[in-house]
Amino acid sequence: MAKPRTTPQVIRSTAEFAAHVGLSRSTVSRALNGHPGLKQKTIDRVQAALDATGFRPNAHAVNLRGRRAAMVGVCMEDFRNPTAVAKVSLLQQRLREQGLTTLIEVLAPGSSRQTLGHLLSLRVGAVVFIGHFDPSELAAQIDELTRHSTPHLVIDDPGPGGANSVSLDRVRAMELVIEHLVAQGHRSFGLLGISGAFQTVTDRLTGVDRALRAAGLDPAVAAVSLDSLHVRRDHFEYGSLLARSFLAQRRRPTAYLAVNDDTAVGALLEFQAAGLRVPEDLSLFGFNNQNLCLMTRPKLSSVDQNIEDTIDVSVKTLLAKIGSVVTRRITTHRVAPHLVLRGTTGPAPGNAGR
Amino acid sequence: MAKPRTTPQVIRSTAEFAAHVGLSRSTVSRALNGHPGLKQKTIDRVQAALDATGFRPNAHAVNLRGRRAAMVGVCMEDFRNPTAVAKVSLLQQRLREQGLTTLIEVLAPGSSRQTLGHLLSLRVGAVVFIGHFDPSELAAQIDELTRHSTPHLVIDDPGPGGANSVSLDRVRAMELVIEHLVAQGHRSFGLLGISGAFQTVTDRLTGVDRALRAAGLDPAVAAVSLDSLHVRRDHFEYGSLLARSFLAQRRRPTAYLAVNDDTAVGALLEFQAAGLRVPEDLSLFGFNNQNLCLMTRPKLSSVDQNIEDTIDVSVKTLLAKIGSVVTRRITTHRVAPHLVLRGTTGPAPGNAGR
DNA sequence: GGCAAAAAACGACACGTGTCGTTTTTGGTT
DNA sequence: AACCAAAAACGACACGTGTCGTTTTTTGCC
Incomplete structure (x- = not known):
């Protein structure tokens, strides 16, 4: 009864589609591509058929033609x-x-x-x-x-x-973190997992260095890394191992900067298991500001990647x-980072700076 | 000096590639597609040029030809x-x-x-x-x-x-969980976030029902859900809210089953903040067995999705x-699930079952 | 009803590939 | 040198689309 005489179950090409609508292939083509010189009624008819059949031109043919x-x-x-x-x-x-x-x-x-x-x-x-x-x-x-x-x-x-x-401007990110912690009285910093050849890591070390120097501290003394003592496999586990190694040290930093949130959480749990209070006894900073930061007690301070x-x-x-x-x-x-301060950061304990 | 006389900067087609190798297009084509009747030396030559130039046939043309x-x-x-x-x-x-x-x-x-x-x-x-x-x-x-x-x-x-x-056979999964907890003496169960119209949820409720009946318990009594009291936004936060509501109840279940690990962790922290000991005072089961399960103290028991x-x-x-x-x-x-038992599950406290 | 303009149809080409039948070249053997 | 089979080249087609110039049909207007 309707116009289309050939109604294939599946429409595979604009030619078949045009036959189905009752138009020529070129008219359909220019309707699809928004060319001028078409009656509004025709455009509507094509659009309706498009919605009804769900036909979409073969992307490969389109892409083959275009460069x-x-x-x-x-x-x-x-x-x-x-x-x-x-x-x-x-x-x-x-x-x-x-x-x-x-x-x-x-x-x-x-x-x-x-x-x-x-x-x-x-x-x-x-x-x-x-x-x-x-x-x-x-x-x-x-x-x-x-x-x-x-x-x-x-x-x-x-x-x-x-x-x-x-x-992300990771140099700036670490400068911000160090500046904040120095203002809180911290003078010695433990680095958790911030090592390796990737620029995302070396940038952070640069930031730490700069900020420490700017604060009149010697990076070689004020920044401590025990990364080389362990093999990194899982971030969380690595954080635990590093924290344990720091716990075994005689003089410990009062603030810790982790390469990411997982590492920070691993360290946090280990510190707490050893009876240390956070942030009273030590401060801890994560990186990335993942959801995970909200799942610790206290909640983890972190650097947001924006x-x-x-x-x-x-x-x-x-x-x-x-x-x-x-x-x-x-x-x-x-891209500029910004700090998200939560419960794991606070003033340095007593005058124990150095 | 070498054979190829025309060396365009970028090779855009098998025709150009063939000219570059010094063969005809059809020969190159059958070399690429592994057709028989070619000298090994020719095949090697094509392969070498392929590696050298990094040429790859236009996928759109290939896909256009194939159905x-x-x-x-x-x-x-x-x-x-x-x-x-x-x-x-x-x-x-x-x-x-x-x-x-x-x-x-x-x-x-x-x-x-x-x-x-x-x-x-x-x-x-x-x-x-x-x-x-x-x-x-x-x-x-x-x-x-x-x-x-x-x-x-x-x-x-x-x-x-x-x-x-x-x-995943979620019916079976919840049967396994309930069976295990019943064997540990639990008789009353709190459901955390297991509600809604999705089949992934209704299947679990079916499993809970079946296992409870099989243990001679009345599901309407032994399974408690307070989901309707809160609006679900973030899983973790929802877990916290639900735990708080359970804490406000006079008679509380001794075991809790969460819809996923995030919800379970939210509840765990809330229970612990209220002074309850896990698993001595209550047992808690997560779902999905994500990495997160290892980041709580005690570690979270969960259902592995396999x-x-x-x-x-x-x-x-x-x-x-x-x-x-x-x-x-x-x-x-x-697909068959399996339980991963960790620190949040244990025997029911005293005889406090019911 | 006639006429011009607008709308649609028609036909052909190009995009790059795989394939296939046919023709030419190569290479080895007698 | 001749012969023959294997190897390579050649040429053409199909896939589905966008585009464009040309021809035919429809539409609107007087």
Whole structure:
């Protein structure tokens, strides 16, 4: 009874769809792509049929015709890092608002080349790296991307250089932490898990150094790290082990700075199990401000990463790079951190500074 | 000096690649796809050039030619649920071993149709749902997938029926928990956050009921829920609120079963803050067996989801469905849970059972 | 009813790949 | 040198889309 004479169960192409609507393929095409010179009634008819059938043009054919896909590849180190997951989650949401699809991949150390090749074969518009990667391997990936004139962006681990990056200003973050604790009377600081070659770590050490010097303290004396005594496997467990080692020391720092919240919580429980009171006997600072911070007693003070700003800047940068021609110009952005003071930080005990 | 006379900076097609190697396009193509009748030396030459240039055939062109893409779409409710993230992480890993790409998307309640359309436009080979979804909306999605003869799989929330599913046997899980606690002398149980319309919840209530009856107890008396007293926002906070409400009761259960670990930890801290000793005064069971369980004192007993089995079965099911023609046959799998006993569970206090 | 303008249809091409049948070249053997 | 089979090259088609110039149909107006 209705117009369409051929009504295939599944519509596979614009040709079939056009036949179903009773229009020509070109008319449907320009209706779908918003070209001018169409009667409003026709546009409505196409739209109605679109809603009714749920037809969507084959993305592969669309992307094959265009030079570049409306996709952004995201390489992650892991799904176990809650902060990285939060970032990719927000990033996907924001990119989708811009009409961009996000293709999330875990970049395994061995098969990173293969994974990147996969993204390149899909002709993604850009590739984003989130997390920690082997510096030389990352540099190779970025080099390959550049050779394929595909823009890239590294979030949080800029690496040795030559990469576009957006990252938290970790130097400033540690300066803020130290400044705050010094103002509270602390003069000796234990570092929990802040060691290694990643720039996310070396930046923090730089910040600690600067702030200590600015306060007239000698970093070699005022900052203590026992990281080398243990092998890092699980963050939480590592925090416990380090705390135990500090407990065995004769003279102990009055404040502790952890590489992340898990490590801080591990240390906190160990200190408390030894009968120490927090924050009366010692102060403790986490990093990342995860939900976990609310689940300890007292609640954990931490550094907030300001993920919203990080992602907003990242998206803006990406859009600019995708839109324009590829330039050799390297862009770098720093996002300001802020401290979240909770129950694990307080004045230094007595005059026990040093 | 070398053979290739034309060496474009970027190789964009097999034609350019073939010219670069000094072979014809068809020869290169059959070398790439492992066709017989080629000299080993030629194959090696192609492979070497492949490694050297990093060229990968345009995936869109490949997928355009084939009927179906070697991609699997994964719809998630959220990235904030650690268990769901763990599942998608393992799923992606396993699917990649099978040569399948995973496209992860968050299915926002409003724009779920649009997101699914996006996956369909990419002609994915299958769509997996992980998490909790609105039943009617999920049913509509599955219906649309079936109309497009695209296989689907729902992990963990089978919904009202008519969907292929792989999920933890939550009925059995709660039976195991109750059986264990009854054997320890517990006769009255508090339910923390186990309420709502999702099947992942109703299944658990069924399990509680069955096990209680089997133990000769009346579920209406032995199982107490105060969920309706509070609005659920954050799991941890909800656990705290519920514990406070139980503390205000005259007669209290001796054992508590939480909907997840976060809720359990919230309750644990509240009970302890009130001076109750765990497990001497009360027992507490979490659900999911996350890392968080190790971060409390005492450590939290919990139900392990057996994610490896879940994903293994899921991958097997998916491969079968992708390979064969679409059938109307619905498949359902249940994965066995197991209990992880830690410090928050013990014998019921005195004879205070009832 | 006629006429011009607007709307729609038509037809063809390009995007990059896999495949297949046919033709040409290569390389080894008699 | 001749021959023959293996190896490579050649040419063409299909996949589904966007676009564009051209032709046909519809619409609106006098």
